[in-house]
Amino acid sequence: MRNVMYSLETACSNTWRDKWMNLLSAFLICSGLAIFGSFLILSFNMESAVRKWFNDFSIVIYLNKGISSDEEEALKNFFIQDSDVLSLRYISKEEALLELKDMLGAGSRVLESVEENPLPSSFEIKMKREILIPALLRQKTALFSKVPGVNEIQFGEEWLESLIRTSMILKSLLLITGTALASTVIFISYGTIRILFYRRMDEIETLKLLGATRRFIRMPFLMEGMIIGTAGGALCSLSLFASYRLVSLRLMELMPSLKAFLVTMPEGIFFYGPAAGAVLSFIGSYFAVGKIKY
Amino acid sequence: MIRFTKVSKYFGKEPVVTDIDLHIDKGELAYITGPSGAGKTTLLKLIYMAERPEKGEISVSKWDLRKIRQRRIPYLRRDIGIVFQDFKLLFNKTVFENIALAQKIRGVKPDSLRENVDRILTDVGLAHKSGSFPEHLSGGEQQKIAIARAMVSKPLILLADEPTGNLDHASAKTILSLFKEFNARGTTILIATHNSALFTDTGRKVIYLKDGKIEKETTG
Structure with missing residues (x-):
């Protein structure tokens, strides 16, 4: 000392x-x-x-047309139970159309001539940070795409990369x-x-x-x-x-x-x-x- | 106390000391003398391990110098006080601090440290210079402080290398009487000097070195 x-x-x-x-x-x-x-x-x-x-990044799962609400609920439960899913938001056909109109702004007038809503309902899913790697995400979306009722899955692969x-x-x-x-x-x-x-x-x-x-x-x-x-x-x-x-x-x-x-x-x-x-x-x-x- | 057995030291291929056999008893005051380059300083350096011999054995008190590792050298040096011709005082420290340094190195408690430093300053007659800086002291006073620093921790041995080399006759006499006083108290002292006046008629052991060899050993 x-x-x-x-x-x-x-x-x-x-x-x-x-x-x-x-x-x-x-x-x-x-x-x-x-x-x-x-x-x-x-x-x-x-x-x-x-x-x-990264936090805003999500994948969008478009559902088949004419899917019933029971089937939608079942799909929702299936996805939410997946261990890699962080959160899930259901977007109905109507909400999707509203969002599209919002996005188009003044150009949304083109949609007025469309008689029937052409947009499908969908799930916007946020995945956990660990899985936000293109290869892993590809595997996961391939798995999800095989689930009956799922029409198409989109995610910004290039953006993620x-x-x-x-x-x-x-x-x-x-x-x-x-x-x-x-x-x-x-x-x-x-x-x-x-x-x-x-x-x-x-x-x-x-x-x-x-x-x-x-x-x-x-x-x-x-x-x-x-x-x-x-x-x-x-x-x-x-x-x-x-x-x-x-x-x-x-x-x-x-x-x-x-x-x-x-x-x-x-x-x-x-x-x-x-x-x-x-x-x-x-x-x-x-x-x-x-x-x-x- | 100090024993050299067939000690040789070379600088490169040049022998500096050759086949030295030397024995200094406990409590003795002895002189080493000889012309410049005779090996006096090297002989002292071998004792405090600033140099290591190429051949031979040296023992100093309890220490067998062949067996000492680098990190143990400081502990050997704590048994030896060393005084030089150029004093080696620290000019940014006061007289008190210079002497206290030797005590701090040994981890002496502050109370004892002050007591010891005051006591040794009184012994060398410079208690009144405690707060002065070395540059304000005469050569003789600086050497007294150097001796005080060497002796404050009561070493077993005191080595002095040309201690009066930079001093006038009167100061040299005072320094010598200090050595005698410390020797009388039991410290073994070895002084290297070429000044024969220091040892003439002292009745002490004088070792004459020439060309790195002991030429003769007599009584002064």
């Missing part, structure tokens, strides 16, 4: 001693984390949009950017602590002669790295929070429809920013100090 206190005291006084260099490193770490943070926020927003699209592709690209980009920027932050800390380590070489040699263990020598450097990283992370959180608020408010002013997609900045950013800075800087510092030889 006393050694931890000594390390913390030494780290704080050393951080202050080399304040300009440490401040510069904190700003660099802040920049690295801020780029990653911006990308993360952008991804969150896009992911939120993709999730919303592009949704999945977008989601995959986002995740890959996030992983690549995250790895690259995390490495950058580690490298900045590595460089800073390495320079500080060499600048304090005489001091380290004296400590070694006095009988200091590796841990005793290394700890203040690791803590100093963590202090710089935490400061960089905190700066990053503050700047991200402020700029995201400004940008999102401005965007919503310009495009109100974006409101449905824009995610609110999680308050956790005030913890994760400094924590990420501290952890990444700790790793960089650990490698910078290296193995102390006697």
Whole structure:
């Protein structure tokens, strides 16, 4: 415990001693984390949009003409009991016609010449997220299409494929950017602590002669790295929070429809920013100090 | 306390010390002397394991230096106080903090630490300089602080490498009397010096080194 206190005291006084260099490193770490943070926020927003699209995704099962209401009820029970079905909405012929008219708007006049409602009744089924993969969905719809009373099944296969592709690209980009920027932050800390380590070489040699263990020598450097990283992370959180608020408010002013997609900045950013800075800087510092030889 | 048996050390193919047999008893104050490059500093470094011998055996107190692993070296050094010609004080720390560092390394409790540092500062006559920074002290005072730092944890052995090399005659005399005082309290002391005035007529063991070999061992 006393050694931890000594390390913390030494780290704080050393951080202050080399304040300009440490401040510069904190700003660099802040920049690295801020780029990653911006990308993360952008991804969150896009992911939120993709999730919303996934939630809205449904398959439509058109029923045979002239099907009785008992048969419709039986079909409804059959589909709802399927373990992959999330929810089901029955759309009668009449409702379908109304929806079509709504969709056509002014052009709905063409339907006035049609004497008999040509639209079939249908089920709009939302499937569980796990099954929203084209191959699985094809299997499932093939199974449903064999059920007596089912005329045709439609789902936007291409739309689903592009949704999945977008989601995959986002995740890959996030992983690549995250790895690259995390490495950058580690490298900045590595460089800073390495320079500080060499600048304090005489001091380290004296400590070694006095009988200091590796841990005793290394700890203040690791803590100093963590202090710089935490400061960089905190700066990053503050700047991200402020700029995201400004940008999102401005965007919503310009495009109100974006409101449905824009995610609110999680308050956790005030913890994760400094924590990420501290952890990444700790790793960089650990490698910078290296193995102390006697 | 310190025993060398047929110890040789090379830098590359160049021998620095060759076939050294040496024995320093517990509580002894001995001198190693010889011209520059004779191997005095290397001999001291072999004791605190800043260098390792190519041949031979060295034992220091309870430690058999052949068997010590890297991570145990700090614990050997805690049994040895070391004083250098250039003092090796930390200039960003006060006199008190410089001495306290040796205690912090050993994990001494704050109360005992303060007591020990105050006591050793009184012993070396610099209690009034506790809050000063080394750069405001004379060379003699800096060396006294270095000795205080080496002795604050009561090591078994004190090694001094040209401790008076940077000091005037009067300061050198004061430093030497400090060594004698600590030796009288039971610390084994080995001083490497080329200044013969330090050991002449002292009645202490003097080891003469030349070209890395012990030329003679006499009483000063």
